[in-house]
Amino acid sequence: MTLSRTLIVLHAVRTLAAWAVALLLFFPLGWMLLTAFKTELQAIAVPPVLLFPPTLENFHEIHVRSDYLLYARNSVITSVASTLLGLLIAAPAAYAMAFFRSRRTQDVLMWMLSTKMMPAVGALVPVYVLAQSSGLLDTRTGLVIVFTLSNLPIMVWMLYAGLREIPPEILEAARMDGATLWQEARRVLLPLSMGSLASTSLLCLVLSWNEAFWSLNLSSAHAGTLTTLIATYSSPEGLFWARLSAASLLAIAPIVVFGWFSQKQLVQGLTFGAVK
Amino acid sequence: MAYLQLKGIEKFFGGHRAIKGVDLTIERGEFVVFVGPSGCGKSTLLRLIAGLESTDGGSLVLDARDITQAPSSKRDLAMVFQSYALYPHMSVHQNMSFALQLAKEDPAIVRQKVERAASILNLGSYLERTPRALSGGQRQRVAIGRAIVRAPKVFLFDEPLSNLDAALRGQTRVEIAKLHRELGATTIYVTHDQVEAMTLADRIVVLRDGQIEQVGSPLELYDRPANQFVAQFIGSPQMNVVAADQWAAVWRPQAPAAARDGAMGLRPEAVSVVAPGLHPVEARIELVEALGAETLIYARTVDGAALVARQSARCAWHAGDAVSLSVDLAQAHWFDAAGRTVRTVH
Amino acid sequence: MAYLQLKGIEKFFGGHRAIKGVDLTIERGEFVVFVGPSGCGKSTLLRLIAGLESTDGGSLVLDARDITQAPSSKRDLAMVFQSYALYPHMSVHQNMSFALQLAKEDPAIVRQKVERAASILNLGSYLERTPRALSGGQRQRVAIGRAIVRAPKVFLFDEPLSNLDAALRGQTRVEIAKLHRELGATTIYVTHDQVEAMTLADRIVVLRDGQIEQVGSPLELYDRPANQFVAQFIGSPQMNVVAADQWAAVWRPQAPAAARDGAMGLRPEAVSVVAPGLHPVEARIELVEALGAETLIYARTVDGAALVARQSARCAWHAGDAVSLSVDLAQAHWFDAAGRTVRTVH
Amino acid sequence: ATEIVIATVNNRQMIEMQKLTPVFEKANPEIKVKWVTLEETVLRQRLTTDIATQGGQFDIMTIGMYETPLWAKRGWLKPFQPDAAYDIDDLLPGIRGGMSHEGKLYSAPFYGESSFTMYRSDLAKAAGITLPEQPTYQDIAHFAAKVHDPAKGLYGICLRGKPSWGENMAFLTTLVNVHGGQWFDMGWKPQVDSKPWHDAIGFYVDLMKKYGPPGASANGFNENLTLMSAGKCGMWIDATSAAGSLSDPKFSKVADTIAFVRAPIAVTHKGAGFSWSWGLAIPSSTKKEAAAQKFINWATSKDYVKLVAETDGWIVVPTGNRKSTYAYPEFQKVSKFGAMELKAIEAVDVRDATLPKSPYQGVQFAAIPEFQAIGTEVGQQISAALAGKTRVADALKAGQRLAEREMKKAGYTR
């Protein structure tokens, strides 16, 4: 039974190591979480305070100073809308590539990815001018369009990989059963691609939510998202770390929590999304 | 009048001519089996009939209607795929009723049809499960059930049993045969399994390299193959074919003139193994396979010809034994140098 | 002395007792086949021997060494997996030499061994390909080759042919048999295929529900099954078993007393179909399957018993014909109510 | 209702203004005010992109003394139109001048600032030092050396080190000024490699290496404010606007002991302290000028100062724009720094801030469009020197080259 004893020890070591790594990687976030509930003086205390009566003062201050709900709403609306719009455009393309493959499919995919290679800042002036002349500056619509376009290649790519996992015979079976293209898509394809749709959406949601450059530069009073809220606090009059932490926490909390809950989906979807 | 008619069907994949002008007529209610080596175009032909591939030439007529250009969904055919292609997100019931729902059939009738099919296929107690929760054989039956609820003009089966294990395979084969008798539906069936082809078919179509080699009833093909290819393709263990230079001296005079530089074919049951000296063809046993009910004996003649004999009695021979072979030359098939059967009168 | 010895092997999966105290001795050079219905524990037993699962009881002795606790890598066994489990990124050569390389074998010897294995398996010209570029049969041979280069103490095969199509299967089976004859290696082989079991095995082990039902040579099991389960499991088409209440009147007197409330078993070749009236057992034909060399006739007696008859001649019967059945009761097997064989002396 | 969008920097005074907006909206029910509050550098990027492309996203922009004359010259701004109640002559003349172009006020100063020396009087007392009202940099070095005690987490002096024209170069330009240096000579030739620069930067790097906090090269105004308020620094020379926060016990550990003297001098007193003001300006792309003018009139008025005082107390009122603010006795009572700040601001002349004559205006910057780039590039070099990555001489040589490159590209020099 010596064999299984070493196995148990090994297992324990592995468990500990995994937890250690996880806690280490999570530590900065956890620290921020703590700081958000400190007072400013506690936040910069040396050595750091670990036990303290939590205060909600920072959150209150943020609430008074800026319309958190407006920013949050903009973030939700723009990221959700751009994800949906992206799906609407990307899904048919991915479908076509996955089920009507041709020699050029691979090239088109690669070309799509390559459109993401121009640094955003290099295109700022052209895009700004375009947005301004089409009246899309500081509108959620404008942001949605830009987010959608910049996420589109990745969406097509992930969906394509996901759809390729679906055996074409199932679609053919539906066709033999008398399904029209639309029925085939809605009643067979859609339910089958739920997993990859979900993971693709989640990834794009995260990317849109965290998009800082365009949201900062193309919005002002009405369409600003939570990333612009951060720009309000990122270097206030003196480094108000506690307040900064609180603001950051508010900015990332929705997406982190959402990410936690959909973690399983992400793991599953990605399996056949990006990899297989 | 022919029910389903293929006229000069052609199919190219890029530059590759996969189907080379196939003509075939199938009667209403007939059970036709396509056989042929891997890559010969069986599936492609089936998919052309189903409308899953577009034809590059020729025409298809079904029940006096030209369907060459009709989309699959309008052809009124049902297909059972090799991989079943069940809808994984639907229950068995939904899988089977999907086509009827699309056709906007009255729900009461749908229920009735599905239940009838389920009872034929013994699926009654699985109707609410999803395919994931079914065994291979059950999935297979669902796939068939999905086809039969529709009462289509023609059933298309593409190697439907190849994913099953031997036992289940035999069982399902019998079920398909029974079903065909009961429903009397026109059926086209692709398989590479001997037993399936022999037992199910009214007529077998032997394909090779995108062309039809021979069409006929199973025993017709077994007994009167048009050429060596068909002869060797039908029957298991396959027909012994002995090239002219390995013939025993006693066979040579019997050979028709046209076969002199060809080959002789002998079904394993036309060969029997007897004690040495009893017959002029001396041989040595290489392997004996006792299957219980029958025994396969692999022997090699002094002329170098490898022959398999099949006998239904047990035998006492062992590998290495010297024996002589008794061959029923009346049952021999003769092939000319090009492999075509040389007809003899007997 | 036994080469490989299993003593009271037990295996639990959670609460489920998958292997229930299996005892088995295997001689050096023997070819042992495990058969049994799906889920009976064939793979598990093999994996226990391989050390891929840990035993929960009992011990394993190989070549006089207790290997119950030894890790797989130290047992000196080679396993051929159902899915081949080839290393997809390695060439055929690398696949075959991997184990030797890990064992730090001299490269020259490695090359020599691999080449020898490749020539035995006819893989010589594929050595530089990756598994992706091989056909199913070739992959199968690589998997075998990977095992034989190591010259292990015991070969373990887990349904190695189940992924192949019928033709290739027959071919590979013959190759495995030849290989075993040439190498004389001790082999344990799991299969659910009748023909493989019958033709390959020195001894067959019939498993059921984690226990051994019977061990014996193929013909022993075919002719003298220990019980109804083994009787029906061995042989294809399977043995006809007629429960006592469906016996024809003429059979009843012949039955041993112990079988009176049991059943009678008849191999299909023990049944023949003759014109009505010739024999007292009246029946009606339900289905005739002509396989070319032989014919299977499915009939139902007036007492309701379904019987399959196998005959090597063609027949003129058709479904629906009234016939009578001639049964060779000397070949009948008798089972008591619990399914145990009732021995009769003949 | 008319909706106006105001872009502003996230400084304390602006946030106060944002909080008081409802008062304005109540008085002017036809106007709704929307705020975009951004960090200074981001704000500058946003505003420049918008105004240069005539984006028209903002109706009021918060801009400083640097942008105002440049943008006004381009015609990008509308002149400020004071209403009858607006006492325009109350504005501090130096500040007003800096926010004007061709005599017209284009950006109404919201608050103004200069720079001065902030130090811990308790440490000074303990070390037995008294700083004169007008210290020299030698006094500063002496003080820093005396109080420096890193073992206790106390550093002699904190100064800006973060590279940017608005960060380290703002302070360093005043340091160069008092050492008799300038950015460009009358022929627009960059002077970065000149002796006054070497003297000033050499002194600075030496001082900071000896008595500065670790990581000084990443410290800007905000970081230093945090350090100072946490009691980590003995002294700090920076904008007068920091004084308010440092005096507020809620944020500052050193509120009681903080003390102020003038910005230090060396070979000259010219250009020793900043002259800076944030003001509210109206881009010409706006369609809501009337409402915007109204808001600016309100936000930069005397009444606004009183409103802040009434709401939040005198300690937080915006200063540095109006003389009258300093005259309130209530203000004088609460602010220890008020008098010093007024002196500092009045002492500066943005048109005459360097010992040799300069072609540009501005104390801690040169009001030409290219300055942002040049200032930042040179700032990076000096920051590298401060971090010990290069030597001062090499940094200045490299800075000189970079400046020459920019000036050549812009067509000032051939």
Next chain:
Amino acid sequence: MTRLLPRALMAPAVVTLFLWMIVPLCMTLYFSVIQFNLLQPDQRAFVGLENFLYFATDPSFTTAVLNTLLLLGSVIGITVVGGTAIALLTHEPFAGRGIVRVLLISPFFVMPTVNALLWKNMMMNPIYGVLAQVWQAFGAAPVDWLTDHPLASVVVMVSWQWLPFATLILMTALQSLDREQMEAARMDGARWLQQQRHLVLPHLARPITVVVMIEMIFLLSVFAEIHTTTGGGPGDASTNVAYLIFKQALLKFDAGVASAGALFAVVLANIAAVFLIRMAGNSLER
């Protein structure tokens, strides 16, 4: 019909992406050959390749290119190696694996700006930062990360963000590893490390390509982290190409030079991508 349909379905994506690429690209091309400073919009003379020349002769140019590649290389290296290690560590079930996974992937959801602020202020600050406290607790002098190791600090931040991404993908990829292959290797006598080296790593080749490709796209344009923390300094020690362009565009407001820089970045990205994409393309297709 079967040829039209896929085209019709792909059209929206292809057309929008084409426009999204071509319009800014053309404008960028145009801007790159004229003199165009946002602050002096009236002077728009044609200058030919002067902008490119100006961008390429920037004293920081070489450093920036090197830093870009260094950043790209080290982050990809860290995330791939770290991700593989973590994925292997968490592959088999253990107590609390679900929570561990959640903790592990959390950093991926953090905005780049927040990430930078968090590390700069709360972790790496040499006086109050957690790292400084830890160093002091062990009696070592705190390291001034952003000054002394600016590029390494940026690498740490960016890696922290992307490590979860790599972990996630590799974790899921591991699940598709064929169990029988591993068992075959065990039977072949491979020990744990040998199994990882000969089987697991080759199996992960494809997901690793995916990780590398996606990361490359995002890493080439990292500048928020640099801007927020080191400002590209000290000197140009942490300036990368994206930041250099950023400086041209939003500090000097020189749209001409910025455009030239952007075009250069496209070229750089494509050079970096060409062999990568080939590799990825092949491994994706197999």
